[in-house]
Amino acid sequence: MTASETLDWEVLLDRLGEFYHAGDWRVPYLRDHAEDPFQVLIGTILSQRTRDENTDRASARLFAKYPDARSLAKASAKQIEPLIRETGFYHTKAKGIHNCAREILDRFGGVVPQTLEELLTLPSVGPKTANCVLVFGYGIPGMPVDTHVHRISNRLGVVRTRTPEETEAALRAVVPERYWIPVNPVLVQHGQNLCGPYRPRCEACPIATLCATGRALAEGRNPPRPQDRPPKDRRPNAVGPRPKAKPRRRPVR
Numbered sequence: 001m002t003a004s005e006t007l008d009w010e011v012l013l014d015r016l017g018e019f020y021h022a023g024d025w026r027v028p029y030l031r032d033h034a035e036d037p038f039q040v041l042i043g044t045i046l047s048q049r050t051r052d053e054n055t056d057r058a059s060a061r062l063f064a065k066y067p068d069a070r071s072l073a074k075a076s077a078k079q080i081e082p083l084i085r086e087t088g089f090y091h092t093k094a095k096g097i098h099n100c101a102r103e104i105l106d107r108f109g110g111v112v113p114q115t116l117e118e119l120l121t122l123p124s125v126g127p128k129t130a131n132c133v134l135v136f137g138y139g140i141p142g143m144p145v146d147t148h149v150h151r152i153s154n155r156l157g158v159v160r161t162r163t164p165e166e167t168e169a170a171l172r173a174v175v176p177e178r179y180w181i182p183v184n185p186v187l188v189q190h191g192q193n194l195c196g197p198y199r200p201r202c203e204a205c206p207i208a209t210l211c212a213t214g215r216a217l218a219e220g221r222n223p224p225r226p227q228d229r230p231p232k233d234r235r236p237n238a239v240g241p242r243p244k245a246k247p248r249r250r251p252v253r
């Protein structure tokens with residue numbers, strides 16, 4: 001049996017939800033309180049390669065002036081740029097979100113589409129953004145995979161993938177659909193805290209017993225990802241002091 005077949009997603013979501021005080025993931029909160037799909041879409045494009053605080057401030061400024069596809073489509077890229085400057089790559093992003101708003105207006109009557117296939121036809125919209133719109137904009141099950149979800153899924157041992165796109169397809173196959181909506185927010189939070197990119201803090205992790213990496217490191221075995229191996233002298237099975245370097249012999253003259 002593989003790790004993906006044995007992982008109990010319900011227990012994983014319970015433990016992480018409790019650890020981060022995220023509330024009960026079983027309550028279909030997003031279905032009742034989904035955010036404005038247009039603002040989720042544009043906000044996710046703005047969030048690419050920047051920090052959450054920058055996205056939040058830029059989004060607030062942008063939506064105060066252009067709250068929907070109709071108003072944003074009428075603005076020029078030059079009018080948009082100063083509002084989103086702090087998110088970086090603002091020339092490209094301004095052009096991208098303007099074109100996106102135009103297409104939503106022209107092709108979908110100003111309403112953000114609700115299918116992955118249609119969303120992926122919009123400019124600047126990739127798989128992660130399209131899935132975010134489904135989950136956070138419409139409360140429809142989707143699988144947004146960013147760098148955190150990709151990394152943690154591989155550490156858990158439920159997928160063995162090289163890119164977020166491969167991870168999305170693999171997770172769709174192994175995670176029961178009733179868990180899709182809470183998976184992203186919970187794993188992103190975990191990735192921003194204990195399960196960061198460079199040194200996961202498995203000793204403090206509430207899901208270490210469910211995780212292939214946590215179990216392997218505790219038992220002194222190799223984890224699924226070679227880059228998660230600790231340095232040799234810090235492995236649990238390492239005994240004794242570090243071996244001294246051999247003294248260099250003086251060259252004979």
Ligand code: SF4
Nearest residue numbers: 195202205208211214
């Ligand atoms: S046990 Fe370690 S690698 Fe696994 S989820 Fe927890 S922090 Fe990440």
